[in-house]
Amino acid sequence: MSISNNVQGTRRLHLFIRIFFHREIGDEMSFYGLIIGGAAFILIGLFHPLIIHAEYHFGVKSWPAFLLFGIALSIASLLIKNSILSSILGIIAFCSFWSIKELFEQRKRVARGWFPKKPRGV
CATH class of the missing domain: 1.20.1280 (Monooxygenase)
Structure with missing residues (x-):
């Protein structure tokens, strides 16, 4: 697994969180x-x-x-x-x-x- 795959996976996770939870990374958690x-x-x-x-x-x-x-x-x-x-x-x-x-x-x-x-x- 290369570093670019890790970065791409991280971007997908951030996108998933933004779309489904209406949150940005770093927002306060409930x-x-x-x-x-x-x-x-x-x-x-x-x-x-x-x-x-x-x-x-x-x-x-x-x-x-x-x-x-x-x-x-x-x-x-x-x-x-x-x-x-x-x-x-x-x-x-x-x-x-x-x-x-x-x-x-x-x-x-x-x-x-x-x-x-x-x-x-x-």
């Missing part, structure tokens, strides 16, 4: 997508054990709490002007909504013996 994506990844990971814990201690009767929490955070997400914070609150809200479904799925997993059942009277 990290919002990465921040929001990372937050979604972490929040989904945090909600998984939360569902297991809630089903173990409270059963599926805890679903209204997840519903109210999701509604409250959805409203808060609409009222907040900061894009990143609003997005993260929306993600938490929808993680909470999804948790309602997962509570009932967790009950099935417990019935199959995949997760421990809470002993009666404890």
